[in-house]
Amino acid sequence: MTTDKIYFDRVTKTFPAGAARRATGGAVTAVDRLTLGVRAGEFLVVVGPSGCGKSTLLDLLGGLSKPTAGQILVDGRPVTGPGLDRGIVFQQYALLPWRTAAGNVAFGLEAKGVPRADRAELVARHLDLVGLRGFAERYPHELSGGMKQRVAIARSLAYDPDILLMDEPFAALDAQTRDSLQDELVRIWERTGKTIVFITHGIDEAVHLGQRVAVMTSRPGRVKQVIEIDLGDRSAVADVRSSDAFRHHRHQIWSLLRDEVRAAQAAERPSTTRTEEAPAGRGTSAPVRAEEARVG
Amino acid sequence: MVDIAERPTRLAAAAAPPAPVDAPAPASRLLGLGGRALHRTAALLALAAVWETAPRAGLVDRVFLPPLSEVLGAWGQLLRSGQLADHVGASLTRSLTGLGLAVLTAIPLGLLIGWYRPLAELLSPLLEVFRNTAALALLPVFVLILGLGETSKIALVLYACSWPILLNTVAGVKGVDPLLVRSARSMGLDHLRLFQKVILPGAVPTIFTGVRLAGAYSILVLVAAEMVGAKAGLGYLINYAQYNFAIPDMYAGIITISAIGLVVNQLLVAVERRFSTWRVDVTA
Structure with a gap:
């Protein structure tokens, strides 16, 4: 168990009730005694209904917040704060708008204390890695969404963390850009050997990217099941997404998520469901269809 | 769904027109440029014309409003x-x-107030009171305490200019995208470097807007201050000329002040652009 690169050891995170929630009483438990191991060099995808604490999980792992109970071990040592051994890629890119693409990639290197002389070469190499060789001097507002996310990925890779944490990084992109970035991410992962924890609400994305997929329950978040994804030899099949194995895994995760999505939706409108008491009766498949549609 | 056969012709049609349009372009462009310049200055020219002709035509008393010339x-x-x-x-x-x-x-x-919430909570009621007190209302106080000399005038300008800068700086610091802060924190930046590399550059455009506003204030309140117990300055010139019935001199002083106000504003706008290209381009 301790041989895992990352190990969530019965991690609980509760948030004090905000003003809006004070009426319903008590604190909100985002993650509840969650246990999950991630192997070194693995591409693990966490998928779950919205509001299940996926992003909380990532904040905890990134050291941006502290667990209420339990601990997170990285290489056997508990996480106590942010560190350059873990790089985070955010959905909204988080690029500094006053810096060029190159300046943004250099930002992490400055944080790490890489000497100025060595930065330029590292910046160029990583912009090259994400296919942005000619865009070093562009500002973020001159780049498309997909290019911005490439810059963000380059920035996180440049300071060479062991672990890459990705919080729905492609959710804001159009379908085609997302597909090509997914393929590229797999390529980068294969080339760099990083351990990647990738958070998404998209089932297709999870199956396509993950070696293993951890399916979470709705709030409070726990790991419902971890699924090993075996798509055979990816490079041998022209269109992975239409293979039988892909469909099988997709359905597997869809089934696991169906109940959770329903539960999450019921929790989001407590006033109506509480009085009716039987939300499962109506619209059984509609919520999941919506999820599917978003996955596209 | 679009008829594919139709597309090439449309492309060709789109590519073709520029050629004939190109030929008369220089002449019309020059005309357009002159037209735009005329359009921009028309109101000013009209004002000048009215100023020149109205006193001459006897529409207004030319003693009180002499012709522009x-x-x-x-x-x-x-x-x-x-x-x-x-x-x-x-x-x-x-x-x-x-x-x-x-x-x-x-x-x-402003950076301190924007960054440390307790300080903001402590000072904000006080700031609200002072901000809403017109600077010129305090002029007598400044004169009483600091005398009639330069100190009270500079102090008044300092006071009037501080508010737009202070409030914009606070807003600038608070307005920095929290995601950028999270992202920088995730890279292990300490507070000082976070401030230096994220908060400060992020707040610069808003701060400069404050400085530009302050630039306008600095001239507005100064003129008023110079009307009280000064021996030089444009405010003094205007006031003194009026006392001595040197009406054209008075207007000359007023025109000079407008001109200086315009120049200072233009300069500060240019500086603001220079420091915030990344934001100007987004909004433009």
Whole structure:
């Protein structure tokens, strides 16, 4: 168990009730005694209904917040704060708008204390890695969404963390850009050997990217099941997404998520469901269809 | 769904027109440029024309509003005699000193208030009170405490300029995208470097907007301050000319102040652009 690169050891995170929630009483438990191991060099995808604490999980792992109970071990040592051994890629890119693409990639290197002389070469190499060789001097507002996310990925890779944490990084992109970035991410992962924890609400994305997929329950978040994804030899099949194995895994995760999505939706409108008491009766498949549609 | 056969012709049609349009372009462009310049200055020219003709036609008393040409003549004389330079010099020294001091004090204070929430909570009621007290209402207080000399005038400018800078700096710091802060924190930046590399550059455009506003204030309040117990300065010139019934001189002083206000604003706009290209481009 301790041989895992990352190990969530019965991690609980509760948030004090905000003003809006004070009426319903008590604190909100985002993650509840969650246990999950991630192997070194693995591409693990966490998928779950919205509001299940996926992003909380990532904040905890990134050291941006502290667990209420339990601990997170990285290489056997508990996480106590942010560190350059873990790089985070955010959905909204988080690029500094006053810096060029190159300046943004250099930002992490400055944080790490890489000497100025060595930065330029590292910046160029990583912009090259994400296919942005000619865009070093562009500002973020001159780049498309997909290019911005490439810059963000380059920035996180440049300071060479062991672990890459990705919080729905492609959710804001159009379908085609997302597909090509997914393929590229797999390529980068294969080339760099990083351990990647990738958070998404998209089932297709999870199956396509993950070696293993951890399916979470709705709030409070726990790991419902971890699924090993075996798509055979990816490079041998022209269109992975239409293979039988892909469909099988997709359905597997869809089934696991169906109940959770329903539960999450019921929790989001407590006033109506509480009085009716039987939300499962109506619209059984509609919520999941919506999820599917978003996955596209 | 689009008829594919149709597309090439449409492309060709789109590519074809520029050729004939190109030929008359230089002439019409020149005409357009002149037209636009005329359009931009038309209102100003109309004002000048009215100012020149109305007194001559007897529509207004030409003693109280002399024609523009007389005012410009008086302005020329003030310029040649060196008086204008003295007054402008005195005024600019005061307003730039006040503005400079405001920049030096209000920006650091604003950064502190924006960054440390307890300080903001402590000071904000006080700031609200002072902000809503018109600077000119405090002029007598400044004169009482600091006397009639330069100190009270510079202090008044400093006071008036501090608020827009302070409030914009606070807003700038608070307005920095929290995601950028999270992202920088995830890279292990300590507070000082987070401030230096994320908060400060992120707040610069908003701070500069404050400085530009302050630049306008510095001239507005100064003129009023110079009307009380000054021996030089544009405010003094205007007031003094009025007392002595040198009406064209008075208008010459007013025109000079407008001109200085315009120039200072343009300069600060240029500086603002220079420091915030990344934001200007987004909004443009």
